[in-house]
Amino acid sequence: MPTVFTHAAIPLALWCASDRGRVSTPLLAAGVVAAMLPDADVLAFALHIPYADSFGHRGASHSLLFAALLALLAALLHARLRAGAVQAAAFVGLSALSHPLLDAFTSGGLGVALWWPWSGERLFAPWRPIRVSPFAGQFFSARGLATVFSELRWVWLPLAAAVVGWKLIQRAPATPRTP
Known part of the structure; x- marks a missing residue:
């Protein structure tokens, strides 16, 4: 898995790429939580649920x-997230989905x-460039x-x-400049 900080990268990038105020603070917070939440399943280790189990x-x-x-x-x-229902579902859903997709690249x-x-098949992406993160006890190590x-x-x-590129495209003039 990538580190918990990196799982927050997708909702943060979506927030940075959006127009100011388009993604409310509560919606951003919900997206960050949704992106990190799947790793709460590490509690399965404490409950002696095997890694390969469906709930591992x-x-x-x-x-x-x-x-x-x-x-x-x-x-x-959505009202508590200060967003429309579709926007809240899309933002949180994409944030949550980003977690297993990032993990598949480890x-x-x-x-x-x-x-x-x-x-129950476990999947990896065909290309896996992201180093898998060590668990908490070894996090502050060379690995x-x-x-x-x-x-x-x-x-x-x-x-x-991508965010910088998106922002530059959004700021580009709609009509070509005359020389």
């Missing part, structure tokens, strides 16, 4: 169904159960630092470039 790490909480349920919850709570683990409950650099290279810098 990277199991059900890393599925399309889980992201859809969070999107539905956001739609229901170099370790068992893959993500993206299609749970229809399939943890290598993970952070990997995430900067493969997640944060491309997202920052």
